[in-house]
Amino acid sequence: xxxxxxxxxxxxxxxxxxxxxxxxxxxxxxxxxxxxxxxxxxxxxxxxxxxxxxxxxxxxxxxxxxxxxxxxxxxxxxxxxxxxxxxxxxxxxxxxxxxxxxxxxxxxxxxxxxxxxxxxxxxxxxxxxxxxxxxxxxxxxxxxxxxxxxxxxxxxxxxxxxxxxxxxxxxxxxxxxxxxxxxxxxxxxxxxxxxxxxxxxxx
Numbered sequence: 001x002x003x004x005x006x007x008x009x010x011x012x013x014x015x016x017x018x019x020x021x022x023x024x025x026x027x028x029x030x031x032x033x034x035x036x037x038x039x040x041x042x043x044x045x046x047x048x049x050x051x052x053x054x055x056x057x058x059x060x061x062x063x064x065x066x067x068x069x070x071x072x073x074x075x076x077x078x079x080x081x082x083x084x085x086x087x088x089x090x091x092x093x094x095x096x097x098x099x100x101x102x103x104x105x106x107x108x109x110x111x112x113x114x115x116x117x118x119x120x121x122x123x124x125x126x127x128x129x130x131x132x133x134x135x136x137x138x139x140x141x142x143x144x145x146x147x148x149x150x151x152x153x154x155x156x157x158x159x160x161x162x163x164x165x166x167x168x169x170x171x172x173x174x175x176x177x178x179x180x181x182x183x184x185x186x187x188x189x190x191x192x193x194x195x196x197x198x199x200x201x202x203x
Contacts, residue, residue, distance in 0.1 A: 003144075005143075009125075009127075009128070009161075009165065010073050010161070011125060011151075011160075011161050012069045012072075012073065012158075012159065012160035012161065013151075013157070013158070013159055014065050014068070014157075014160075015156045015157055015158060016058075016061055016112065016156045016158060017061075018061075019156075020058070020114065021057075023054050024054060024055055024057075024058055026054075027052055027054040027055055028049075028055075028089065028114060028181075031046055031049060031089050032044070032089070032091060034046065035089075035091065039099045040096055040097045040099050041091060041092040041093075041097065041169075042091040042096075043089065043090055043091075044088050044090075046088065047086045047088045048086060048087060049087045049088055049089055049181060050062070050084055050087040050183065051087075058112075062084065062110065062158070063083070065110070065158055065160060066083075066084065066108065066110065066160065066185055069082075069160045070108075078191055079190050080188065080189030080190070080191070080202075081187065081188045081189055082107070082108065082185050082187050083185060083186065083187070083188060084110075084183050084184070084185055085105075085106065085183075085185060085186050086183065086184050087181060087182065087183035087184075088181070088182055088183075089114075089179065089180070089181055089182075090178075090180045090181075090182060091179055092169060092172050092178040092179075092180075093172065093177050093178070094172055094173065094174060094175060095171060095172065096172050097168070097170055097171045097172060098168050098169035099168055100126060100166050100168040101167070101168060102163060102164050102165060102166045102167070103163040103184050104163070105186075106163035106184030106185060107162075107163055107185055107186055107187060108160055108161070108162060108163060108185045109160070109162075109163040109182065109183065109184050109185070110158060110159060110161075110182070110183050110184075110185070111123065111153075111157075111158070111159045111180050111181070111182050112157075112158050112181040112182075112183075113153050113154065113156065113157045113179075113180050114155065114179040114181055115155055115176065115177060115178060115179040116155050116157065116176075116179070116180070117154060117155075117174060117176050117178075118152040118154040119152075119174070120172065120173045120174030120176070121152065121153050121154070121172070121176075121178050122150045122151060122169070122170065123151055123159065123167060123168075123169060124148050124149065124167060124169065124170060125148065125161065125165060125166070125167045126147065126148045126165075127147045127148065127149075128164075128165065150170070163184060163185075186202075188203060189201075189202060190202070
């Protein structure tokens with residue numbers, strides 16, 4: 001009998017099709033001077049990193065990926081424009097991790113890997129409402145029976161996903177410093193319609 005993947009969870013994967021410039025890297029490194037220790041790794045105090053003029057081209061590149069996500073996955077004819085809201089940097093070294101979390105007040109979230117090694121770095125996504133009442137032993141994991149799924153990541157990778165989807169980073173191994181830029185998005189435009197009394201104008 002065929003098995004249908006009904007209502008799958010989309011994880012959009014892409015890469016930045018260029019290397020970061022020296023100015024972009026210098027700007028990113030400056031943010032490391034002002035950070036705070038969160039639950040498990042280090043985060044920049046600046047939470048609008050992509051508003052820095054030195055990173056305007058990077059923001060344009062990531063904006064294109066967000067538009068592509070909406071075009072290929074959401075496929076709406078609503079007169080809306082997605083845009084990046086907050087953006088911040090995460091630094092993770094050996095034996096640190098990033099706790100399981102999701103992003104509030106956002107529709108689609110993204111992660112851009114500024115520095116990562118696929119031999120030791122990964123990101124893990126967690127199945128929504130995973131069954132915790134009955135736990136069966138699994139002999140062969142697949143996307144149907146798994147409660148979490150990990151992807152190796154490397155420099156230049158970009159992931160986009162629903163902001164409500166829980167994700168995190170397992171305890172890091174390796175001597176490299178993993179640097180990622182996380183961001184949230186929202187939309188501008190009009191939802192619904194006037195005569196149906198469902199109109200919502202977002203500016």
